[in-house]
Amino acid sequence: MSANKDLVVKDLKVHFGGGKKLLSGRKPTVHAVDGVSFTIPAGKTFGVVGESGSGKTTTALAIMRLVDITDGSVTLGDTQISALKKDELRAARSRFQIIFQDPFSSLDPRKRAGEIVRQPLDLMSIGTPSERAAAVSELFEQVGLRPEQQHLFPHQFSGGQRQRIGLARALSTRPDLIVCDEPVSALDVAIQAQILNLMSTLQKELGLTYLFISHDLGVVQHICDEIAVMYLGQIVEQADRVTLFKNPKHPYTKALLEAVPTVHGNKRDRSQRTRLHGDPPSPINLPKACRFASRCPRAESRCHNDIPPLEENDAGHKVACFFA
Amino acid sequence: MANSTPNHSASDAASDEIKVSHPFAEMVSMFFRNYAAVAGLLLLIAIILFVFVGPYFHPTDPFEMVWAPFSKPMEEGFVLGTDYLGRDLLAAMMVGGQVSMAIGLSAALISLFIGVTVGAFAGYYGGFIEEALMRFTEFFQVLPTLLFSMVIVALFGASLLTVTLAIGVVSWTAVARVTRSEFLRIRELEYVAAARSGSASDWYLIFKVILPNALPPIIVQANLMVGSAILFEAALSFLGLSDPNVMSWGQVIGSNRPYILDSGFTVAIPGFAIFLTVLAISLIGDGLNDALNPKLRQR
Amino acid sequence: MSSAIANDVPLLSVKDLVVDFKTRAGNARVLDHVSLDIKAGKILGIVGESGCGKSMTALSIMGLVPNPPGKITSGSISLNGRELTDLSEEQLCDVRGSEIGMIFQEPMTSLNPVFTVGEQIAESVRLHEKASKQAAMARAVDMLKAVDIPEPEIRARAYPHQLSGGMRQRVMIAMALACRPTLLIADEPTTALDATVQAQIFDLLQDLQRDTGTAIVLITHDMGAIAELADDVAVMYAGRIIETGSVSNVLSQPQHPYTQGLITCVPHLVPDPPIEREVLREIPGMVPALTNLGAGCAFEPRCEKAFARCKAEKPALLQISESQFGACWVLEEESA
Ligand SMILES: Nc1ncnc2c1ncn2[C@@H]1O[C@H](COP(=O)(O)OP(=O)(O)OP(=O)(O)O)[C@@H](O)[C@H]1O
Ligand SMILES: Nc1ncnc2c1ncn2[C@@H]1O[C@H](COP(=O)(O)OP(=O)(O)OP(=O)(O)O)[C@@H](O)[C@H]1O
Ligand code: SF4
Ligand SMILES: [Mg+2]
Ligand SMILES: [Mg+2]
Numbered sequence: 001m002s003a004n005k006d007l008v009v010k011d012l013k014v015h016f017g018g019g020k021k022l023l024s025g026r027k028p029t030v031h032a033v034d035g036v037s038f039t040i041p042a043g044k045t046f047g048v049v050g051e052s053g054s055g056k057t058t059t060a061l062a063i064m065r066l067v068d069i070t071d072g073s074v075t076l077g078d079t080q081i082s083a084l085k086k087d088e089l090r091a092a093r094s095r096f097q098i099i100f101q102d103p104f105s106s107l108d109p110r111k112r113a114g115e116i117v118r119q120p121l122d123l124m125s126i127g128t129p130s131e132r133a134a135a136v137s138e139l140f141e142q143v144g145l146r147p148e149q150q151h152l153f154p155h156q157f158s159g160g161q162r163q164r165i166g167l168a169r170a171l172s173t174r175p176d177l178i179v180c181d182e183p184v185s186a187l188d189v190a191i192q193a194q195i196l197n198l199m200s201t202l203q204k205e206l207g208l209t210y211l212f213i214s215h216d217l218g219v220v221q222h223i224c225d226e227i228a229v230m231y232l233g234q235i236v237e238q239a240d241r242v243t244l245f246k247n248p249k250h251p252y253t254k255a256l257l258e259a260v261p262t263v264h265g266n267k268r269d270r271s272q273r274t275r276l277h278g279d280p281p282s283p284i285n286l287p288k289a290c291r292f293a294s295r296c297p298r299a300e301s302r303c304h305n306d307i308p309p310l311e312e313n314d315a316g317h318k319v320a321c322f323f324a
Numbered sequence: 325m326a327n328s329t330p331n332h333s334a335s336d337a338a339s340d341e342i343k344v345s346h347p348f349a350e351m352v353s354m355f356f357r358n359y360a361a362v363a364g365l366l367l368l369i370a371i372i373l374f375v376f377v378g379p380y381f382h383p384t385d386p387f388e389m390v391w392a393p394f395s396k397p398m399e400e401g402f403v404l405g406t407d408y409l410g411r412d413l414l415a416a417m418m419v420g421g422q423v424s425m426a427i428g429l430s431a432a433l434i435s436l437f438i439g440v441t442v443g444a445f446a447g448y449y450g451g452f453i454e455e456a457l458m459r460f461t462e463f464f465q466v467l468p469t470l471l472f473s474m475v476i477v478a479l480f481g482a483s484l485l486t487v488t489l490a491i492g493v494v495s496w497t498a499v500a501r502v503t504r505s506e507f508l509r510i511r512e513l514e515y516v517a518a519a520r521s522g523s524a525s526d527w528y529l530i531f532k533v534i535l536p537n538a539l540p541p542i543i544v545q546a547n548l549m550v551g552s553a554i555l556f557e558a559a560l561s562f563l564g565l566s567d568p569n570v571m572s573w574g575q576v577i578g579s580n581r582p583y584i585l586d587s588g589f590t591v592a593i594p595g596f597a598i599f600l601t602v603l604a605i606s607l608i609g610d611g612l613n614d615a616l617n618p619k620l621r622q623r
Numbered sequence: 624m625s626s627a628i629a630n631d632v633p634l635l636s637v638k639d640l641v642v643d644f645k646t647r648a649g650n651a652r653v654l655d656h657v658s659l660d661i662k663a664g665k666i667l668g669i670v671g672e673s674g675c676g677k678s679m680t681a682l683s684i685m686g687l688v689p690n691p692p693g694k695i696t697s698g699s700i701s702l703n704g705r706e707l708t709d710l711s712e713e714q715l716c717d718v719r720g721s722e723i724g725m726i727f728q729e730p731m732t733s734l735n736p737v738f739t740v741g742e743q744i745a746e747s748v749r750l751h752e753k754a755s756k757q758a759a760m761a762r763a764v765d766m767l768k769a770v771d772i773p774e775p776e777i778r779a780r781a782y783p784h785q786l787s788g789g790m791r792q793r794v795m796i797a798m799a800l801a802c803r804p805t806l807l808i809a810d811e812p813t814t815a816l817d818a819t820v821q822a823q824i825f826d827l828l829q830d831l832q833r834d835t836g837t838a839i840v841l842i843t844h845d846m847g848a849i850a851e852l853a854d855d856v857a858v859m860y861a862g863r864i865i866e867t868g869s870v871s872n873v874l875s876q877p878q879h880p881y882t883q884g885l886i887t888c889v890p891h892l893v894p895d896p897p898i899e900r901e902v903l904r905e906i907p908g909m910v911p912a913l914t915n916l917g918a919g920c921a922f923e924p925r926c927e928k929a930f931a932r933c934k935a936e937k938p939a940l941l942q943i944s945e946s947q948f949g950a951c952w953v954l955e956e957e958s959a
Contacts, residue, residue: 052788052817066517093523106514110536110618120522153618158909159673169518188672189844190906193888197903215818222890222900246895259822260892261847263874275826276819278773279787 005042005077005176007063007209012036012072014055014062028284032058034233035072040226042176045203045210047224047241049217049256051280054230056213060179063211064098065089076177094124094173101182103162107154114140114150117168126173139168144198160191164198171202179211184219196223217260221245229253232280232291235310239317249317249324251296290321298323354615361611367604371597375421384415386571394587407576407590408583416576417597423572424554425601427488431553434492436546439499440535446500447507448530454504461500469494470559477565487566491556499545506538540613547609551602558598573597632704633660634838635684635806640698642676642683644913645691651913653679653693655862658940661855663805664836666828668853668870670844670885672910675859677842678728681808684840685725686715702806721751724799725808726792733795734783740794741767741779744801751802766797770827789820796827800837807831808840813848825852846886850874855946858882861911861921864940868947878949880926881906920952928953 013034017027033055040046048056061067063074065081074082076096084092097120100106107116114136121132137147143164154162163183170178183199184192200223202208214220220227221241228238229250237250248254258273278295281287290296293303302322310320356362384390389410397405397413404413446457473490480486510516511534519533558574560566562581566574573594580590642654654676661667669677682688684700686707700707702722710718719725727733735743744763748754754762760779767775770793783791792812799807809828813821829852832839841853849856849870857867858879866879877883884906908925919934920926926933932952940948941955 051819061517064517064521066520090523090525093521096521098518098521100514100518102514106518108515108519108533108537110616112618119519119524123523123525123528155619160909166518169522173522188910189885189889190672191909193890193903193905194907196890197905200900200902217818218890218892221892221896222903242896242898245893256818257892259818261822261825261845261851262891262893263846263850263886263889264891264893273822275823277771277823279789279820 005209007040007046007177007211008073008075009039009059009063010037010073010075012059012062012074013070014058014067015070031233031283031286033062034283034286036230036233036235037072038228038235038238040177040209040211042209043203043207044225045212045223047220047227048211048213048230049215049220049227050230051232051252052215053232053280053283055233055283056230057181059230060098060181060211060213063177064096064179066098091124094120094126095175096177096179097170097173097175098179098181099163099166099170099183101185103159103166103186104154106166107162109154111153112150113145113152113154113157113165116154116165117150117172120169120173124173135172136168139172142171142202143168144194158191159187160194163187163191163195167195167198167202171206174206175208177209177211179213181213182215183212185214185216192219199223217257218262229256232286233283234291234320235318236292236320237318238310239315243315243317247317249319250292250321251298251323252292255297292321351615355611358611358614360607361614364604364607364611367600368608371421371601371604372425375418375425378418379415382414382418384412386411386416386419388412394583394590396587397589397593404593405589407580408587413576413590413593416571417573417594420571420573420576420594421597423484423570424557424574424598427484427491427557427572428550428554428601431488431491431495431556432546432549434489435496435549435553436499436542437496438492439496439545440503440542442496443500443503444507444530444535444538447504448511448526448534450508457500458504461497464494465497467494469556470563473556473560474563474565477560482565482567484567484570487557487560490560491553495549495552495556499542499549502541502545503538506541507534510534510537536616539616543609543613544606547602547606550605551598554598554601634663634703635659635661635840636699636701637680637684638699638701640680640683640700641696642679642688642693643696644693646914648912648914652916653862653913654683656698657859657862657864659857659864659867661806661838661840663838664832665854666832666839666841666852668849668856669840669842669859670846670849670856671859672844674910674913676862677859678810680859681725681810681840681842684808685719685723686710686712687719717751720747720804721802722804723806723808724802724804726795726799726810726812728810728814734791736783739780739782740786744779744794744798747798748801762801763797766801767794769800770794770797771823772797787820789816789823792816792824793827796824800831803835804837806838806840808842810842811844812841813843828852846874846889847891858885861916862913863921863937863950865922865951866947866949867940868944872944872947876947878943878947878954879951880928880953881922882949920950 014032016030016032036059038046048059050056058067062069069082073080079092081092117139118132118136121127121135127135136150140147140150145161145164157165184195187195196219203210212220212224224241226240227244228235229252231252237248237253245257248257255274255276274297276295281291281294288307289305290303290308293299296303308320308322310318312318390412391406391410393406393408393410395406404417407413407416442457442461446454473494476490477486516529516533519529524533554573557566557572558577561572561575562578566572576594577591584591637657637659640654640657641652644651644653657680659667669680671677679688683695688695695708707718741760741763744766745759748759748762764775764779767778772778772790772793786794813824816824825848828839831837843849853870855868856870856873857864858881859865860881866873866877866882873882874886877886884904887904888906890903906925911921911924919936920938923929923933938950938952938955940950941958942948943954
């Protein structure tokens with residue numbers, strides 16, 4: 001095994017639209033992901049949280065090469081994923097896989113569970129057909145399903161079981177990296193715990209690297225080693241899990257953490273929180289300023305005129321705010 | 325509401341023994357569980373036997389004048405009576421049916437083939453390819469279809485082949501539109517992205533992932549097409565544009581139409597035959613749709 | 624109950640409500656002897672896994688159980704001393720909107736895309752009160768202001784799709800409140816909203832309860848939301864209430880194994896996470912189908928404390944303390 005399996009994302013940009021259509025003129029450019037950089041060491045879990053529409057899913061899809069990358073690079077180990085051409089890309093796909101949020105739309109309703117898990121093996125001709133069959137049975141056991149359930153169709157499973165099938169499919173090619181876009185958001189809390197534990201166990205056994213997207217901060221705190229907070233297409237804060245929750249520095253991160261209701265809270269606590277007002281600006285007309293300034297409780301004139309850079313302190317804690 | 329299905333089925337999946345049967349056997353058994361579809365299949369078999377085997381038992385030449393015109397069915401020894409030239413209608417129904425069914429089915433297949441191909445590529449690739457293909461489709465759509473097929477037939481001569489091709493070529497646009505809109509919807513779903521990250525090629529995604537899920541409305545459209553192809557052929561032969569030496573249901577209708585007020589049966593009988601054929605095929609299509617849908621294949 | 628003091632009479636009282644659904648797989652008892660009380664000006668939280676009957680409880684109170692296939696088989700629902708299950712559809716329609724307001728789970732499907740949000744709020748005012756068009760519109764703008772929508776005069780002229788998810792949900796609340804109901808039912812009002820927007824909606828609900836004394840039934844699957852908003856809580860499982868009581872009691876000393884599981888299987892956000900991570904507690908297995916519940920406790924197949932009796936008989940709600948009830952045979956054994 002080659003030593004280096006880190007994922008390195010450098011200055012990733014994904015812009016949608018902007019192209020011309022034959023008759024309808026120019027479409028406005030959506031700056032979905034606008035200069036995102038991070039590194040995930042092999043075997044670790046990197047969390048991404050942030051406002052809806054801040055570009056979390058788009059980042060995930062870009063790393064998977066499922067949307068076109070406008071600028072920047074994505075490198076897994078020694079392979080620059082962002083530079084691969086059609087056939088090279090298809091061959092390299094075995095090394096990075098994805099699990100989606102919606103357990104209902106992420107499995108082809110017309111294929112059996114076993115076929116779904118086997119599909120990547122067939123498409124990449126990994127092993128002989130009989131080895132593939134054995135691999136599928138083993139994968140089913142690994143994710144806690146019975147091998148004979150291969151013959152059922154997706155609609156015959158519950159949400160949690162479907163998510164296990166998605167996980168088995170992602171594991172089938174023995175990838176180094178699994179991108180998880182809100183893998184437990186659609187599940188009931190009891191089932192969510194089952195899937196999270198399963199993911200942790202598999203990570204330990206197989207040395208997997210996870211990019212883990214979620215809006216549930218409790219889940220992120222539980223499962224991630226390092227966490228990035230995104231706002232309008234950019235990372236505004238990044239730190240290891242202990243530092244980020246103990247010592248959040250960016251006003252958005254603070255507001256986000258305070259917004260989460262917890263069982264330890266009680267009625268009085270709510271009134272003492274800082275409240276955020278308004279909605280984030282649209283990713284089409286971006287201000288030449290701090291993107292959070294319009295909602296920030298601390299904003300001063302400087303915030304409305306300059307862009308705060310993402311700066312790193314000695315402990316590796318990165319923040320993009322003039323007052324951090 | 326949406327919760328109810330996964331809940332029930334989930335416990336089914338967990339508790340029941342899982343019987344494994346061959347997918348094809350399962351599909352067949354699903355088809356046969358749809359009684360309407362079975363009725364349709366029986367009806368179609370009956371029609372096929374009637375038109376293809378019937379002539380051995382009733383070998384009258386449908387072009388030969390055998391009796392006085394317009395003798396009513398069951399009178400004078402002619403089961404379905406005679407037409408305006410005194411030709412045996414039963415023989416015309418049998419021999420004509422062969423042609424009508426052949427034209428209906430093959431024209432439908434041709435337009436299905438063109439329509440699905442155009443619609444699939446337009447919907448899958450989007451962008452420039454889509455715009456070009458859809459302009460092309462619109463061009464065919466606004467052409468006066470009858471006129472266009474007349475031109476084809478006039479250019480290449482009125483044979484069975486040209487008539488079939490002409491019908492197929494003018495009627496694929498509806499299929500293309502349906503296919504494209506299904507592709508546009510399905511290509512955005514996550515299971516397509518999942519297959520792509522499982523290294524699926526464009527070809528695999530189009531034909532193995534998206535198309536099977538887009539089938540239901542396409543099958544409905546194909547059913548409609550068999551009927552309209554049979555009727556189209558009738559219209560062409562009415563205009564004298566199909567092969568005059570070939571008998572078809574459409575020909576029977578077309579040639580007897582002037583006398584519809586006096587002797588309606590000469591038009592009603594082939595009309596009814598077309599109706600039955602279309603009915604049988606759409607029942608079968610419905611059953612096929614069920615058989616292909618795993619959600620309905622409950623044990 | 625007979626000892627209840629006059630001012631302690633609940634605003635809404637649901638007693639032994641049973642709702643059945645006819646399904647292909649047989650009869651599904653979607654609600655099984657559900658009893659709830661809510662006093663004026665209080666917030667009652669209902670929690671439970673998907674499909675346990677939270678929305679159905681709300682729909683029953685509103686008289687909106689889809690019939691067929693559903694039907695209220697037995698039980699009573701009384702609001703301000705008036706029995707709702709006996710009312711005609713017309714009378715119910717009057718109660719809805721004027722006395723009970725509801726915020727539905729999906730805001731996009733409950734707003735009409737072809738009318739402006741102002742028109743829709745005004746319409747629901749005019750449906751229940753005699754008011755001129757202008758007066759109703761003015762009220763609509765007031766309501767939008769009340770739910771913290773910036774520039775309410777302008778937003779009143781917007782169509783639903785022109786608003787963000789959070790704003791749409793606030794419009795729904797404004798609509799539900801337009802006739803000043805005494806009871807507001809909020810069915811998962813913040814699913815699909817961001818944490819920061821969710822906090823805004825919760826603040827709004829809390830202000831409302833404080834300022835106008837509206838009682839609120841808050842349906843959610845988030846124990847945290849219950850902790851911070853509700854006074855009382857009812858935990859549902861497979862159509863039954865298995866634990867209920869004051870929030871402080873139920874959350875700090877959950878008695879039912881399911882409630883205990885629900886609280887411990889969620890990774891809770893804490894300000895200083897431990898360096899070493901523990902394995903999350905799981906509730907094994909999954910929710911049973913409502914069509915083939917056995918004779919015993921519905922939680923029995925997943926319960927680690929289950930014993931012989933659990934398989935045979937359904938436990939009833941047992942009073943544990945002054946303000947806490949639980950339905951579990953273990954509790955019965957302990958108290959006996
Ligand atoms: N195919 C597309 N074309 C145009 N804009 C898009 C497209 N996909 C996403 N966007 C836009 O890009 C931005 C980022 O979207 P993205 O889905 O990445 O957000 P997200 O952080 O995953 O949000 P959520 O938490 O709601 O899932 C949004 O403003 C979205 O509307
Ligand atoms: N029209 C229907 N026909 C049959 N069963 C139904 C119907 N509507 C709801 N149910 C069943 O009633 C039960 C309760 O549903 P309900 O919508 O109240 O659940 P819920 O607790 O609100 O779940 P969620 O958290 O997913 O909203 C479910 O098990 C569901 O399967
Ligand atoms: S009654 Fe029995 S099965 Fe049900 S929760 Fe209590 S201990 Fe568990
Ligand atoms: Mg997303
Ligand atoms: Mg609900």
